[in-house]
Amino acid sequence: xxLLKYLQxxxxxxxxxxxxxxxxxxxxxxxxxxxxxxxxxxxxxxRTLHIxxxxxxxxxxxxxxxxxxxxxxxxxxxKPRDYPSVFSLFPDHMRNIDMQAVGRLDAGTTGVLLIxxxxxxxxxxxxxxxxxxxxxxxxxxxxxxxxxxxxLKNGVLLHDDDETVQAAEVVLENPHTLLLTITEGKxxxxxxxxxxxxxxxxxxxxLTMGTLVLDENLKRGEWRRLTQEELEALLASVA
Ligand code: URA
Numbered sequence: 001x002x003l004l005k006y007l008q009x010x011x012x013x014x015x016x017x018x019x020x021x022x023x024x025x026x027x028x029x030x031x032x033x034x035x036x037x038x039x040x041x042x043x044x045x046x047r048t049l050h051i052x053x054x055x056x057x058x059x060x061x062x063x064x065x066x067x068x069x070x071x072x073x074x075x076x077x078x079k080p081r082d083y084p085s086v087f088s089l090f091p092d093h094m095r096n097i098d099m100q101a102v103g104r105l106d107a108g109t110t111g112v113l114l115i116x117x118x119x120x121x122x123x124x125x126x127x128x129x130x131x132x133x134x135x136x137x138x139x140x141x142x143x144x145x146x147x148x149x150x151x152l153k154n155g156v157l158l159h160d161d162d163e164t165v166q167a168a169e170v171v172l173e174n175p176h177t178l179l180l181t182i183t184e185g186k187x188x189x190x191x192x193x194x195x196x197x198x199x200x201x202x203x204x205x206x207l208t209m210g211t212l213v214l215d216e217n218l219k220r221g222e223w224r225r226l227t228q229e230e231l232e233a234l235l236a237s238v239a
Contacts, residue, residue: 001062003027004037009062009117011097012051026052057093063118064097065231067212068223070113076104083107086115089221102126102209103134103185111136111206112214115223124238125210131183132210132238133168136190139203143175148197152178156196158186165193179207210237 001009007018007027021027022037028050029041049058070076074086087099102114103126116122124130149172155164169181182189191201207214211233218224226234 003041006041065226066115068113069218071220076101109204112209128184130238135181135208137205138178138201141200141202151197210234
Protein backbone atom coordinates (compact mmCIF):
# COMPACT_ATOMS: atom_id res chain seq x y z
CA UNK A 1 0.00 0.00 0.00
CA UNK A 2 1.06 3.62 -0.42
CA LEU A 3 2.94 5.26 2.44
CA LEU A 4 0.36 8.05 2.75
CA LYS A 5 -2.51 5.57 3.02
CA TYR A 6 -0.50 3.50 5.47
CA LEU A 7 0.02 6.47 7.80
CA GLN A 8 -3.68 7.29 7.67
CA UNK A 9 -4.56 3.67 8.43
CA UNK A 10 -2.29 3.92 11.47
CA UNK A 11 -4.48 6.75 12.76
CA UNK A 12 -1.74 9.35 12.45
CA UNK A 13 -4.05 12.02 11.10
CA UNK A 14 -5.99 13.19 8.07
CA UNK A 15 -4.63 12.82 4.55
CA UNK A 16 -3.41 16.41 4.69
CA UNK A 17 -1.75 15.99 8.08
CA UNK A 18 0.01 12.76 7.01
CA UNK A 19 1.18 14.40 3.78
CA UNK A 20 2.60 17.25 5.88
CA UNK A 21 4.53 14.76 8.03
CA UNK A 22 5.95 13.14 4.89
CA UNK A 23 6.85 16.46 3.23
CA UNK A 24 8.64 17.60 6.39
CA UNK A 25 10.83 14.50 6.69
CA UNK A 26 9.08 13.44 9.89
CA UNK A 27 8.42 9.84 8.85
CA UNK A 28 11.01 7.11 9.29
CA UNK A 29 10.21 3.51 8.42
CA UNK A 30 12.70 0.89 9.63
CA UNK A 31 15.09 3.74 10.44
CA UNK A 32 14.89 5.38 7.01
CA UNK A 33 13.30 8.78 6.34
CA UNK A 34 10.58 8.38 3.70
CA UNK A 35 9.49 11.47 1.78
CA UNK A 36 7.36 10.11 -1.02
CA UNK A 37 3.74 9.52 0.00
CA UNK A 38 3.12 7.48 -3.14
CA UNK A 39 5.98 5.06 -2.47
CA UNK A 40 4.86 1.52 -1.72
CA UNK A 41 5.11 -0.02 1.71
CA UNK A 42 4.45 -3.57 2.89
CA UNK A 43 2.83 -3.25 6.34
CA UNK A 44 4.09 -6.70 7.30
CA UNK A 45 7.68 -5.49 6.74
CA UNK A 46 7.41 -2.47 9.05
CA ARG A 47 9.61 -3.23 12.06
CA THR A 48 9.85 0.33 13.37
CA LEU A 49 7.93 3.49 12.63
CA HIS A 50 9.11 6.87 13.94
CA ILE A 51 7.24 10.14 13.62
CA UNK A 52 9.44 13.14 14.25
CA UNK A 53 11.89 10.89 16.09
CA UNK A 54 9.21 9.31 18.32
CA UNK A 55 8.57 5.57 18.09
CA UNK A 56 4.98 4.67 17.20
CA UNK A 57 3.66 1.18 17.86
CA UNK A 58 2.53 0.33 14.34
CA UNK A 59 -0.65 -1.68 13.82
CA UNK A 60 0.79 -4.60 11.83
CA UNK A 61 -1.70 -4.67 8.96
CA UNK A 62 -3.91 -2.21 7.12
CA UNK A 63 -6.94 -3.94 8.60
CA UNK A 64 -7.19 -5.02 12.21
CA UNK A 65 -9.62 -7.31 13.96
CA UNK A 66 -9.98 -7.13 17.71
CA UNK A 67 -12.12 -8.97 20.22
CA UNK A 68 -13.05 -7.08 23.37
CA UNK A 69 -14.69 -8.73 26.36
CA UNK A 70 -17.05 -5.83 26.92
CA UNK A 71 -17.65 -4.91 30.53
CA UNK A 72 -21.00 -3.62 31.80
CA UNK A 73 -21.56 0.13 31.99
CA UNK A 74 -19.75 1.01 28.77
CA UNK A 75 -21.50 2.27 25.64
CA UNK A 76 -20.81 0.89 22.17
CA UNK A 77 -20.53 4.36 20.72
CA UNK A 78 -17.98 7.00 19.84
CA LYS A 79 -20.34 9.57 21.35
CA PRO A 80 -21.57 8.00 24.57
CA ARG A 81 -24.29 9.67 26.60
CA ASP A 82 -24.46 8.01 30.01
CA TYR A 83 -21.39 5.80 30.36
CA PRO A 84 -17.83 5.83 29.01
CA SER A 85 -17.24 4.60 25.48
CA VAL A 86 -15.92 1.08 24.85
CA PHE A 87 -13.26 2.81 22.75
CA SER A 88 -11.86 4.45 25.89
CA LEU A 89 -10.66 0.97 26.91
CA PHE A 90 -7.93 1.20 24.23
CA PRO A 91 -4.57 2.93 24.64
CA ASP A 92 -4.09 6.51 23.52
CA HIS A 93 -2.07 5.72 20.40
CA MET A 94 -5.09 3.81 19.00
CA ARG A 95 -7.59 6.63 19.57
CA ASN A 96 -7.16 8.19 16.12
CA ILE A 97 -7.63 4.91 14.27
CA ASP A 98 -10.96 4.38 12.59
CA MET A 99 -12.30 1.76 15.01
CA GLN A 100 -15.81 0.48 14.45
CA ALA A 101 -17.74 -1.99 16.56
CA VAL A 102 -19.24 -4.94 14.70
CA GLY A 103 -22.80 -4.50 15.94
CA ARG A 104 -23.67 -2.89 19.23
CA LEU A 105 -24.07 -4.29 22.70
CA ASP A 106 -26.27 -2.41 25.15
CA ALA A 107 -24.48 -0.57 27.94
CA GLY A 108 -25.34 -3.30 30.47
CA THR A 109 -24.54 -6.24 28.17
CA THR A 110 -21.16 -7.93 28.49
CA GLY A 111 -19.10 -10.29 26.32
CA VAL A 112 -17.86 -10.64 22.77
CA LEU A 113 -17.56 -7.37 20.90
CA LEU A 114 -15.60 -7.37 17.66
CA ILE A 115 -13.87 -4.16 16.64
CA UNK A 116 -12.38 -3.53 13.21
CA UNK A 117 -11.59 -0.94 10.57
CA UNK A 118 -12.61 -3.34 7.79
CA UNK A 119 -15.98 -2.03 6.61
CA UNK A 120 -16.74 -4.96 4.34
CA UNK A 121 -16.10 -7.47 7.12
CA UNK A 122 -18.25 -5.42 9.47
CA UNK A 123 -21.07 -5.31 6.94
CA UNK A 124 -20.99 -9.04 6.36
CA UNK A 125 -20.89 -9.92 10.03
CA UNK A 126 -23.89 -7.72 10.79
CA UNK A 127 -26.00 -8.13 7.64
CA UNK A 128 -28.98 -10.48 8.14
CA UNK A 129 -28.15 -11.87 4.68
CA UNK A 130 -25.09 -13.70 6.02
CA UNK A 131 -26.83 -14.94 9.17
CA UNK A 132 -23.83 -14.81 11.50
CA UNK A 133 -25.09 -16.56 14.63
CA UNK A 134 -24.74 -14.90 18.01
CA UNK A 135 -25.14 -16.89 21.20
CA UNK A 136 -26.29 -15.09 24.34
CA UNK A 137 -26.64 -16.16 27.93
CA UNK A 138 -29.67 -14.38 29.36
CA UNK A 139 -30.45 -14.45 33.06
CA UNK A 140 -34.16 -14.06 33.70
CA UNK A 141 -35.97 -12.44 36.61
CA UNK A 142 -38.60 -15.20 36.72
CA UNK A 143 -38.17 -18.88 35.85
CA UNK A 144 -38.89 -20.13 32.32
CA UNK A 145 -39.93 -23.51 30.95
CA UNK A 146 -39.85 -25.37 27.64
CA UNK A 147 -43.09 -23.73 26.45
CA UNK A 148 -41.44 -20.35 26.87
CA UNK A 149 -38.41 -21.53 24.83
CA UNK A 150 -40.73 -22.82 22.12
CA UNK A 151 -42.44 -19.40 21.89
CA LEU A 152 -39.06 -17.78 21.22
CA LYS A 153 -38.37 -20.36 18.51
CA ASN A 154 -41.80 -19.92 16.95
CA GLY A 155 -41.04 -16.23 16.46
CA VAL A 156 -42.16 -12.91 17.82
CA LEU A 157 -43.24 -9.70 16.14
CA LEU A 158 -41.22 -6.78 17.46
CA HIS A 159 -43.37 -3.67 17.34
CA ASP A 160 -41.28 -1.70 14.80
CA ASP A 161 -41.07 -4.63 12.37
CA ASP A 162 -43.36 -6.23 9.87
CA GLU A 163 -41.69 -9.65 10.03
CA THR A 164 -41.33 -11.98 12.96
CA VAL A 165 -37.91 -12.81 14.38
CA GLN A 166 -37.16 -16.30 15.62
CA ALA A 167 -34.51 -17.57 17.96
CA ALA A 168 -32.44 -20.05 15.94
CA GLU A 169 -31.89 -22.10 19.09
CA VAL A 170 -32.96 -21.87 22.72
CA VAL A 171 -31.67 -24.03 25.55
CA LEU A 172 -32.69 -23.72 29.17
CA GLU A 173 -29.46 -23.97 31.12
CA ASN A 174 -31.47 -23.73 34.32
CA PRO A 175 -34.94 -22.22 34.97
CA HIS A 176 -33.44 -18.74 35.31
CA THR A 177 -30.88 -18.93 32.48
CA LEU A 178 -31.45 -19.16 28.74
CA LEU A 179 -28.86 -19.87 26.06
CA LEU A 180 -30.31 -18.20 23.01
CA THR A 181 -28.98 -17.97 19.46
CA ILE A 182 -30.12 -15.32 17.01
CA THR A 183 -28.91 -14.47 13.52
CA GLU A 184 -30.01 -10.84 13.31
CA GLY A 185 -28.82 -7.90 15.39
CA LYS A 186 -31.83 -5.70 15.95
CA UNK A 187 -31.97 -3.03 18.65
CA UNK A 188 -32.29 -4.68 22.12
CA UNK A 189 -33.32 -7.82 20.26
CA UNK A 190 -32.85 -10.42 22.97
CA UNK A 191 -34.43 -8.33 25.70
CA UNK A 192 -37.37 -7.43 23.47
CA UNK A 193 -37.94 -11.02 22.34
CA UNK A 194 -37.91 -12.22 25.92
CA UNK A 195 -40.20 -9.36 27.00
CA UNK A 196 -42.62 -10.17 24.19
CA UNK A 197 -42.92 -13.69 25.61
CA UNK A 198 -43.64 -12.27 29.06
CA UNK A 199 -40.31 -12.36 30.92
CA UNK A 200 -37.52 -9.97 31.81
CA UNK A 201 -33.78 -10.24 31.16
CA UNK A 202 -31.78 -9.11 34.18
CA UNK A 203 -28.33 -9.88 32.82
CA UNK A 204 -27.11 -10.48 29.28
CA UNK A 205 -23.79 -11.77 28.02
CA UNK A 206 -22.74 -12.49 24.43
CA LEU A 207 -20.80 -15.74 24.34
CA THR A 208 -20.11 -16.08 20.60
CA MET A 209 -20.15 -14.08 17.40
CA GLY A 210 -20.12 -16.32 14.34
CA THR A 211 -17.39 -18.88 14.86
CA LEU A 212 -15.65 -16.80 17.54
CA VAL A 213 -16.14 -18.03 21.10
CA LEU A 214 -15.58 -15.88 24.20
CA ASP A 215 -12.19 -16.68 25.53
CA GLU A 216 -12.11 -17.61 29.23
CA ASN A 217 -8.68 -15.98 29.61
CA LEU A 218 -9.92 -12.64 28.34
CA LYS A 219 -11.16 -10.77 31.39
CA ARG A 220 -13.90 -8.14 31.22
CA GLY A 221 -12.43 -4.98 29.74
CA GLU A 222 -9.54 -6.84 28.11
CA TRP A 223 -9.02 -7.16 24.37
CA ARG A 224 -6.72 -8.90 21.95
CA ARG A 225 -6.21 -9.22 18.22
CA LEU A 226 -7.87 -12.19 16.54
CA THR A 227 -5.51 -14.96 15.56
CA GLN A 228 -5.13 -15.68 11.85
CA GLU A 229 -7.12 -18.92 12.31
CA GLU A 230 -9.98 -17.14 14.09
CA LEU A 231 -10.09 -14.47 11.40
CA GLU A 232 -10.05 -16.99 8.56
CA ALA A 233 -12.86 -18.99 10.17
CA LEU A 234 -14.98 -15.84 10.57
CA LEU A 235 -14.28 -14.70 7.00
CA ALA A 236 -15.17 -18.15 5.67
CA SER A 237 -18.42 -18.15 7.63
CA VAL A 238 -19.61 -14.96 5.90
CA ALA A 239 -18.05 -15.55 2.45
N1 URA B 1 -29.90 -8.04 22.49
C1 URA B 1 -30.11 -7.16 23.49
O1 URA B 1 -31.22 -7.02 23.99
N2 URA B 1 -29.06 -6.43 23.90
C2 URA B 1 -27.79 -6.57 23.40
O2 URA B 1 -26.87 -5.89 23.84
C3 URA B 1 -27.61 -7.51 22.38
C4 URA B 1 -28.68 -8.23 21.93
